[in-house]
Amino acid sequence: MNTLLSNLREILDDRGVITDPVEAEAYLEERRGRFHGKSQIIVRPRDAAEVQAVVKACTAQKTPLVPQGGNTGLCGGAVANADQIILSLERLKQIRAIDPANNTMTVEAGCILAELQTTARDAGRFFPLSLAAEGSCQIGGNLATNAGGINVLRYGNARDQVLGLEAVMPSGELLSDLHGLRKNNTGYDLKQLLIGSEGTLGIITAATLKLYPYPDQSATALVALHDLPASIAFLERAQSGSGGTLCSFELMHRVGLDFAFKHVSGCSDPMTAPHEWYVLLSLQASGDAINVDTLLSAIL
Ligand SMILES: Cc1cc2nc3c(=O)[nH]c(=O)nc-3n(C[C@H](O)[C@H](O)[C@H](O)COP(=O)(O)OP(=O)(O)OC[C@H]3O[C@@H](n4cnc5c(N)ncnc54)[C@H](O)[C@@H]3O)c2cc1C
Structure with missing residues (x-):
């Protein structure tokens, strides 16, 4: 040593x-x-x-x-x-490039997820990966674990946000595959092998990530359900009736809400009677062509 x-x-x-x-x-x-x-x-x-x-x-x-x-x-x-x-990786914090026209940003592995969301927003774009640890987790860790978060239904997991990757292999060689090309059909996709490998195959040092139009409309609802099968039926209804705007659909048992009512100050039951299951869902859209409040009302 x-x-x-x-x-x-x-x-x-x-x-x-x-x-x-x-x-x-x-x-x-x-x-x-x-x-x-x-x-x-x-x-x-x-x-x-x-x-x-x-x-x-x-x-x-x-x-x-x-x-x-x-x-x-x-x-x-x-x-x-x-x-x-x-x-x-905490000192690899550079935003190497942001390209709103191509809807991409190339960032180093140590960038904090919440800071990348802000960077995208400052450029008028949206980076959809979002989880409760976003104030301290790093994009390199998100890719190494193929993190999910709350927007998977619409945007997919962390691996779905990646167009290009840079990583150091165990030999010390640099795998440099940073590009923003979507229609890429060249050979093996080594980056997808590294994503989700939790540091066992190499060390991710940078990535080119997809950006999306910023969703300036958002509608959220907490829905109480009597049983689990009702949640499946409600998911089908929300997906077919939301015109592709459904981002989040989080199923929660009453036990989880009881914990929150007991331990989180200012948190109380918004419903008149307790139910066994709840769904927190969110619809988001950009522009005026669709109204998410109208869509949500129709689903409910
Ligand atoms: C409150 C809370 C909520 C969470 N919610 C979610 C959620 O909704 N969805 C979800 O998927 N996870 C969730 N997590 C788990 C965790 O936040 C994620 O797994 C996150 O992606 C880890 O990122 P990190 O930077 O903290 O990685 P670390 O914890 O530091 O590392 C995780 C793994 O990745 C490896 N690694 C880290 N960086 C690199 C790199 N640059 N190259 C190669 N390997 C690397 C490490 O060796 C380790 O094996 C949550 C955690 C907390 C505390």
């Missing part, structure tokens, strides 16, 4: 290597406290070239690396053992 540590210090700047246990703690603790890492070295490269150099140095010493994004994953995938090094 000592030879490797001095190699890593040569590759990275002063803030690029953490060995102080107090400073390292933030990278070792899974946020619910269910997993606790033992890694003694955290590396924080600034760009893809530094990631490549770190991977080559670790491969040469046969030392495993665990990539870490926002560390919001709930199954301990970003937690590392004592003989493993954590590679945090």
